[in-house]
Amino acid sequence: MNFNIPTAMQMTATLTLLVAFVLAYAARQFPHAVQQPMRIWIRGLLLQCIPYFLYASREFAPEWISVVLADSLMVAALAVQMHALRRFNLQPDQRVHMRLIVVATIIFEVLLTYTWHSMRGRIVLVSLAIAAIACFGIDAIYRRRRVTRAEHMVGMLLFGGIVVMLLRAMIVPATSMLDVTMSSPMQGVVFTYAASMPVISTVAFVLMCGERINAHQSQQAMIDPLTGVYNRQAMAELANKSIALARLDGRPLALLSVDVDHFARFNEDFGYDVGDQALCHVVDILRDMARPDDVLARITGERFMLMLPETDADTAFGLACEMR
Structure with a gap:
């Protein structure tokens, strides 16, 4: 079956944009404790829409837009979402380290496009950068003593993404992998994962928020509101x-x-x-x-x-x- 990557990316961008708007509208009804991480997650979704649209325009857009800018924004969007996970689980702020990865991605994307001109190098670079950023999210989830089912779901999605990105970096010498718009089995796996990740991960993140709200409400039901001790x-x-x-x-x-x-x-x-x-x-x-x-x-x-x-x-x- 022929996997049309540009069309898939355009559909993913549109769906991600709709999910971000729906989540932004619904977030106003959530308690304050989860609103801020959710807003950060929404910013990551909105940022993620841009590279998907740029990937879809690869055939007629300049290389610096459809490759350099798109790859850099994809890494940056994932970094924003991993920051949301860390903020949600009250883990140490790692934005400085993630920003260094994003900046390094931008610099080497430019060098591999205009100085050394290596499509293989760019694919390996972005794959490794995405895998590295995803590790910050896994750390935010499994550093906690008690991990919920929704958190396990997000963790498995991130781990799956790391595996896919590492496999992509390993088999990139294949000719069909050197053009982002060409279809191949590995490209199908990569972009199927990329197309489904925004929606599935957002659903899992919302479930995480729901679990946190239910736990908070259950705890509040056990506490005397005046003195703060058990009722x-x-x-x-x-x-x-x-x-x-x-x-x-x-x-x-x-x-x-x-x-x-x-x-x-x-x-x-x-x-x-x-x-x-x-x-x-x-x-x-x-x-x-x-x-x-x-x-x-x-x-x-x-x-x-x-x-x-x-x-x-x-x-x-x-x-x-x-x-x-």
Whole structure:
């Protein structure tokens, strides 16, 4: 089957542009925590549209536009998207290193076009540059201790891209590989991957954002909004699990009920706003006295509970006396 590369690139550019606009419109409804990485990702998509259009115009556009500029923008667009991944996962900023790769790509693209004139060299250069940039995204994903399914999806896409680019760099001496518009089995693999990557990776990135939002909402449902400690429902779940494990392992576990005396009168005398501040102050005191593994929760208005793992009754009683 004849794979028409210019037509495929034109369709990819159009589809990528539409995906970027749709995502930009939908991003306004997302929480602030994921909006910024998503906006960076959208900028990468918009930048990615340009080289696809330029590749499609290879037959009639000047070489400096359809090759030098297109290749450089493709590497730059991927760098922007990898920065979005790193920002999303709160990983160290590697823009300086990625920019160095982009600048090196531009310089050697110019040299390989106008000084040494090597199409093979350009293909190897861009393939290696894309593979190197993709490594920053894989690092951003798998540096985390817990990787979600959507993140695994993005990681596999990036790893697949690295493999394709390295294979392309290895077999580039084939004559049919020396013209970006000529069809060959390897060209079909490369440009099929390039055509599907923007949409599939964007879907996976949106799924990553959705997982992050769901995790945040689940966490918020377990937190008391005033004091920032666990609420009654969360403590019930944690206590049931901890008690079951303590019984299974034969380890001690203690629960302390902490009640603020005369709090109703305090609210009447000083007002509810001051009462809220007093509760937050009580939580600060309890946190200072608690150990790192202890779990604190607000059960009702002025009643708290402290779960003490690996703590026998005598130790728990001593801690309760200190809190009084």
